[in-house]
Amino acid sequence: MNNIQTIAKNTFVLLISVAISYFLGFIFIMYSARYLGAENFGILSFALALNLLLMAFTDLGVSKLMVREVSRNRAVAPTYINNIIFMKILLGLIVFFIVFAITNIFNYPTATKNVLFIMTFSIIINSFINMFNGVFQAYEKMEYISLAGILKEAFMVSGAFFLIQMGLDLTAFALLYLAGSIVCLAFVYSICLKKFFVPGIAINFDFWRSTIFTAIPFSITVIIGGIFFNVDLVMISAIKDDVNVGWYKAAVSIALVVSTAAIAFTDAIFPLMSKLFVSAKNVLKMTVEKSTKYLLIVSLPTSVGIFSLSEKFVTIIFGHEFLAASLSLKILSIYLPFRVISHVTGWTLASIDKEPLRTMSASATLGINIILNFSLIPLIGIEGAALSTLISQIILFTFYLYFVRQHLHGIPVHQLVLKPAIGCVPMYIFLTVFSSLSVLLLVPGSIIIYFTVLWILGGFDQQDKRILKIILQPIDYLFRKDKAKLVQEGKP
Numbered sequence: 001m002n003n004i005q006t007i008a009k010n011t012f013v014l015l016i017s018v019a020i021s022y023f024l025g026f027i028f029i030m031y032s033a034r035y036l037g038a039e040n041f042g043i044l045s046f047a048l049a050l051n052l053l054l055m056a057f058t059d060l061g062v063s064k065l066m067v068r069e070v071s072r073n074r075a076v077a078p079t080y081i082n083n084i085i086f087m088k089i090l091l092g093l094i095v096f097f098i099v100f101a102i103t104n105i106f107n108y109p110t111a112t113k114n115v116l117f118i119m120t121f122s123i124i125i126n127s128f129i130n131m132f133n134g135v136f137q138a139y140e141k142m143e144y145i146s147l148a149g150i151l152k153e154a155f156m157v158s159g160a161f162f163l164i165q166m167g168l169d170l171t172a173f174a175l176l177y178l179a180g181s182i183v184c185l186a187f188v189y190s191i192c193l194k195k196f197f198v199p200g201i202a203i204n205f206d207f208w209r210s211t212i213f214t215a216i217p218f219s220i221t222v223i224i225g226g227i228f229f230n231v232d233l234v235m236i237s238a239i240k241d242d243v244n245v246g247w248y249k250a251a252v253s254i255a256l257v258v259s260t261a262a263i264a265f266t267d268a269i270f271p272l273m274s275k276l277f278v279s280a281k282n283v284l285k286m287t288v289e290k291s292t293k294y295l296l297i298v299s300l301p302t303s304v305g306i307f308s309l310s311e312k313f314v315t316i317i318f319g320h321e322f323l324a325a326s327l328s329l330k331i332l333s334i335y336l337p338f339r340v341i342s343h344v345t346g347w348t349l350a351s352i353d354k355e356p357l358r359t360m361s362a363s364a365t366l367g368i369n370i371i372l373n374f375s376l377i378p379l380i381g382i383e384g385a386a387l388s389t390l391i392s393q394i395i396l397f398t399f400y401l402y403f404v405r406q407h408l409h410g411i412p413v414h415q416l417v418l419k420p421a422i423g424c425v426p427m428y429i430f431l432t433v434f435s436s437l438s439v440l441l442l443v444p445g446s447i448i449i450y451f452t453v454l455w456i457l458g459g460f461d462q463q464d465k466r467i468l469k470i471i472l473q474p475i476d477y478l479f480r481k482d483k484a485k486l487v488q489e490g491k492p
Contacts (some may be wrong), residue, residue, distance in 0.1 A: 024156070079204075082200045083204055255306065296413075310330045429451050
């Protein structure tokens with residue numbers, strides 16, 4: 001299987017899993033938000049955001065460093081895993097004590113404290129899940145990551161229906177997160193045990209020292225990322241209230257659909273990019289350009305669709321109690337294309353050993369984001385948080401693109417964006433003129449219009465068609481093999 005087919009296979013299984021997992025996750029969020037109400041859903045979202053903000057400290061970037069190094073030399077995988085396990089145990093204890101201190105300093109109500117503690121245990125377990133997923137990613141076996149994600153979301157959805165049927169409270173939903181994490185950890189551990197190697201615990205201080213030193217740029221970026229994507233919810237909780245947190249979380253949950261797909265795509269190509277940097281830099285450049293093009297083709301119309309139908313999406317998924325989230329969702333929809341391209345260019349910098357540039361860019365952007373949140377949330381509420389996210393993401397996009405162009409000499413985003421942007425114009429007109437129609441008609445109609453215009457404009461060139469042909473070769477081979485077998489058996 002060549003590189004393109006490997007990317008296609010890994011991207012396909014991850015995107016299928018993302019689609020299934022996000023569908024299940026949406027069902028969970030939709031029913032739990034409606035059942036708990038904006039205030040309790042806000043408390044749960046705040047607890048999750050605070051712990052996701054701190055989750056970076058349970059890893060310090062060593063898992064992503066492991067992906068890069070193991071993708072280049074798989075023999076070092078057991079050494080990394082065995083040492084990282086003990087490191088994570090120590091870091092998890094530190095994070096738990098940080099949460100304990102925070103809850104006492106701010107004197108949260110007992111119910112909120114209980115939810116925070118339970119969610120902390122869940123996040124610590126998730127850090128171990130991410131470590132094993134890093135092994136699967138480095139070995140380019142994305143199907144195991146996919147299965148783990150689907151298993152966890154299916155468990156969460158079935159558990160949520162049970163809790164709602166039993167009429168249980170907010171604490172029970174927090175315990176459900178913990179139970180789902182335990183089930184998922186058991187699954188990924190068993191896969192590693194059966195398919196790869198036997199994990200153990202090792203304490204090699206020389207390895208720790210060199211790994212942590214090498215991972216410093218990764219760790220800073222991971223910590224910054226954890227803060228960047230969760231600090232707004234924490235600040236809304238501090239400046240406003242839990243109801244506003246619930247509204248904003250609803251908007252963010254919808255906006256994350258596309259960025260989650262971009263993460264899946266980038267996870268699929270990161271190991272390959274790391275290898276191409278040391279073996280075929282010209283192919284690496286082509287990989288980055290094509291990845292940027294395909295993500296723009298998907299993210300731009302999705303952004304337009306969410307912007308046009310934000311009120312419909314919010315009320316259909318969360319109910320009229322969350323309608324106040326619709327304006328924030330409009331703002332966040334504009335952020336999506338910048339977010340998905342930043343994910344590609346950011347991990348491109350990591351794959352070419354320019355992680356310090358990524359760290360510097362993310363650090364500057366985080367500072368801007370926090371300042372904007374402090375300024376705008378008191379003035380305009382959750383829309384201020386959404387606007388802060390948009391402005392910060394545009395700045396980060398600019399930094400990443402500049403540095404990637406410096407080292408890969410190219411990446412013509414202005415050319416790649418032109419045809420998809422033109423294709424979005426008739427799509428937007430259609431959604432505006434026929435806005436009174438059902439979403440079930442508007443969504444497929446807009447997709448047909450967009451891709452028809454894109455095809456007419458020549459949005460897919462000969463190289464794209466060759467890539468598609470290579471991707472489909474295994475399917476074509478199986479079809480021809482089956483056909484030959486039927487002919488051999490005398491069947492039409």
